Amino acid sequence: MFNFTLHNPVRLVFGKGQIASLANEMPAGAKVLMTYGGGSIKKNGVYEQVRQALKDFEVLEFGGIEANPVYETLMKAVELARREQIDFLLAVGGGSVLDGTKFIAAAIPFEGEEPWDILAKNAPIHTATPLGAVLTLPATGSEMNYSAVISMAATQEKLAFGNPKVFPKFSIVDPETTYSLPPRQIANGVVDAFVHVMEQYCTFPNAAPLQDRFAEAILKTLIEDGPKTLAHPTDYDTRASVVWCATMALNGLIGQGVPQDWSTHMIGHELTAFHGLDHAQTLAIVLPNLLWVLRDSKREKLIQFAERVWDVKAGTPEARLEEGIIRTRAFFEAMGNPTHLSAYGIESERFVDIIARLEKRGALPLGERQALSAEKLQEILTMAR
């Protein structure tokens, strides 16, 4: 096990009706900028619940944060917050709104020339405007971590940053607010959470049996409850289970002391940047092929994954390894996330551009053992057609 420091100060307030307690979590007297997305919160009642809970606060609003939140949009919120001297940001939405608001929080007091440097040049963040969140879409774990992924429209780039200064002070997570989400978004959330776990689990053994079992626990629960919550979207118990899995999948716990491999996400971000696919769709496309192409490098964990997560106990180790990947692909497909680009109508692929960009950024080879070379990447993308 590697040395590690675990520190997660987010207050996670989970359960039915918890938005009513929002005012208790807010700093007294704060001037608030409430951020949100395309307006679904105005249809599902969350907007009303939040405004009601904040009736004693001065609240400004900034709506219109996109899925895969866009730098150019977020900078308008930064200008507004600076002009209005906002004390506190309240993100109300899914991972995109939360990620975007983390970026706004870091950019408001940013002293460098261009806040994009936080993403492109790892520019230091000395302070950030405090933020809280009301989550309405289970997927990214953004409600309980300090990471964010932001896109620039002008350059078709999608980049990540992370800093403890943008941990939400609190996040309110009421599974009932997710009942009205379209099936595609729930399916995306399940796939996203599943792949978050895989990126922290499917590397090489590192004498971390508890981390392994925690990861397997989340995967098994998603496999069990993911299809159920698609079929019964208003069953509280199943939905709460999936939502809790999504938070635990990326709140920093299961990855402590173990190697990680964020290759699937890095490749997926490029597919979103160039082809406009949903984030989780790109993960469903990349992961099964990546596991297959890197099967030698990830061999021990792939066999363990097949045995413990998919209960594949028969056959040679090679056969079990392959069966685990086959079942993973079938799971994504069954959740409604095809695993080939062609299924999304994408034919004129941008593989050359993707590989060139990752090479230019010095990102290759990828993977916990640097086994993912440009050639392997080509192989993965070709399989993804």
Added chain:
Amino acid sequence: MFNFTLHNPVRLVFGKGQIASLANEMPAGAKVLMTYGGGSIKKNGVYEQVRQALKDFEVLEFGGIEANPVYETLMKAVELARREQIDFLLAVGGGSVLDGTKFIAAAIPFEGEEPWDILAKNAPIHTATPLGAVLTLPATGSEMNYSAVISMAATQEKLAFGNPKVFPKFSIVDPETTYSLPPRQIANGVVDAFVHVMEQYCTFPNAAPLQDRFAEAILKTLIEDGPKTLAHPTDYDTRASVVWCATMALNGLIGQGVPQDWSTHMIGHELTAFHGLDHAQTLAIVLPNLLWVLRDSKREKLIQFAERVWDVKAGTPEARLEEGIIRTRAFFEAMGNPTHLSAYGIESERFVDIIARLEKRGALPLGERQALSAEKLQEILTMAR
């Protein structure tokens, strides 16, 4: 799943050689009271490591905190800290030193008449002196929670309190510092952690499949690595695994959203108070009998426990349920913790006093379904002879 709030702001710094980073965790310029136990830290090198790391701080010391820390002793530290205007408490030791130091932290600024009221009367804690910890014994999870159990010598009472104000600011956990512990203390730690999980797991099903699997993950890892670490006390990987399990067993995570049952601990505390047994010895004595006596009330979870944790898949549900309890008892015995009072030479039992005291305190019936009446308690204790 019940509603819950998860909030654990402790910075857990885990791994080899981490005491060297202690100064980075301390508040600059603090006047420190370092608390410790019977002096084993002076034999195993931890004392030197800590003093070296704190060479730029003003440090006073208070040694001699007992196992099952005693109120009368702790109040001497409170007096010292008040007189010397201590800014920060640093607990160096196992769960007893940490628990004792949490009490000291709450008692220093306590405004009521008698700090014992924090334990006996649930007197409010408005503030506490900040504290940090260097853990040297895996068992209680005290390094990452806000609870403590304190004994009064005068009255032979052992009581618990908990308050977020006494969360350690940080805890440094280096598994290597535990190599020199006697086998009995490691065995106690494994049993203690195991029972902590059981108190949060073995109740009734509550539609919380991830919490269940996390609990089972810790139990399985303790079963796997507990005996190994006894046999190979200086094997880092196994020891680190057990230490991490002990932290995760009681840092508040696995118990979120589920019923809990701290009966085994409450009964165990009385056995320690009256008979002077080690804490974990009392748990080993109580738990198997308690599970048996309450087998109807805990039926579903006991069957799940047998199947998933002990891999008992054959036989009737009743047979499996019983086999799970038999294996648990055998595990405790194999770890060197007998499960009968007679094995510790205790013959003149104090059962009447124990039952009378719990009744007087209004604690009965115990259990997540209030199934543990005075009669059932008598039955459990009789089986424990």
